[in-house]
Amino acid sequence: MIDSDIAVYGIEVSIVKRVEIFVGASPIGEQKTWAYPNGNELGNFLVPVYECIVLGSDGEGNRVQESFEVLRFGVQCKDGKTPRVVSISEQQTHKIKAWIPTYSVHSASNEDGAWQVYNNFLIHDGLDNSTEIFATIGCIEIMEPLGFNRFNNLLISLAGSKATYRHRQLAEIGSKGEIYITYTKAVRPPLKRCDDANVK
Numbered sequence: 001m002i003d004s005d006i007a008v009y010g011i012e013v014s015i016v017k018r019v020e021i022f023v024g025a026s027p028i029g030e031q032k033t034w035a036y037p038n039g040n041e042l043g044n045f046l047v048p049v050y051e052c053i054v055l056g057s058d059g060e061g062n063r064v065q066e067s068f069e070v071l072r073f074g075v076q077c078k079d080g081k082t083p084r085v086v087s088i089s090e091q092q093t094h095k096i097k098a099w100i101p102t103y104s105v106h107s108a109s110n111e112d113g114a115w116q117v118y119n120n121f122l123i124h125d126g127l128d129n130s131t132e133i134f135a136t137i138g139c140i141e142i143m144e145p146l147g148f149n150r151f152n153n154l155l156i157s158l159a160g161s162k163a164t165y166r167h168r169q170l171a172e173i174g175s176k177g178e179i180y181i182t183y184t185k186a187v188r189p190p191l192k193r194c195d196d197a198n199v200k
Contacts, residue, residue: 016159016176019056021123023072023140025186026050031071031127031143032194036135039077044133044194047073047085050186052140054151056158066154069143071126073189074136083191087121087138091185094118099174101167105134111148114139115174117181124148140181155179 027048035042052070057063077083094117103114105125114124117140125148126141127134134141142148152170159178161169173179 016161016173016178017057018178018180019054019155019158021179021181022053022055023070023181023183024051024053025184027189028069031130032133033071033075034133034135035075035077035083036137037076037078038080039075039083041080042077042083045075045083046192046194047071047075047136048189049143052142054154054158056154058157059160064154064158068147068151071136071141071143072138072183072186074138075191076137085189085191088183089186089188091183093180093182095177096123096174096179096181099170101170111146113148113152113170115179123151123181 028051029049030046031049032044033047034040034044048071049069050072052068054066054068055064073085073087073089075083076086097116097118100114100116100122101112103122103124104112111125114122116122121139123140123142126136126143128143128145128147142151144150155173156166156169159173159176161172163169163172
């Protein structure tokens with residue numbers, strides 16, 4: 001049996017289209033977090049929420065744009081005493097390196113898998129709502145219930161993978177090198193404790 005992305009005689013015919021991801025620089029909200037991995041005793045902190053826009057074309061060549069709410073900065077504390085804000089603040093563009101199907105969010109998540117931007121910087125599932133408190137240290141975390149699934153469905157649709165099954169579609173998209181993410185230059189947020197902002 002031949003997969004739908006492989007033509008007769010073993011010639012590959014699937015062409016993954018370019019998709020652009022842009023992470024915004026202007027906060028659109030705030031979200032509670034705690035300092036990972038050893039800052040549990042330090043209380044909660046506030047980090048900004050940003051808009052993330054995905055751009056591409058559908059099967060008929062029509063331009064498609066959808067937005068997501070994401071976290072891009074987090075709070076890290078390795079010694080249990082000294083928390084700091086971490087992640088990428090300078091403008092830069094990266095080609096997505098791979099889809100990692102086995103990745104599971106360290107804090108909590110029902111939507112496994114992640115896109116590798118580079119090294120340990122990933123795109124993965126995030127909070128479903130503002131009442132949840134995850135630890136985050138700088139990955140792009142897609143918020144809202146089933147938000148990461150919606151994000152991945154959009155990438156599959158825009159990239160145009162013809163692989164037979166969803167897991168193969170995600171793997172193919174990750175291997176083709178046609179998904180790009182741009183971090184817009186942002187002001188690194190100050191370390192902000194919930195107590196400082198009178199947030200309970």
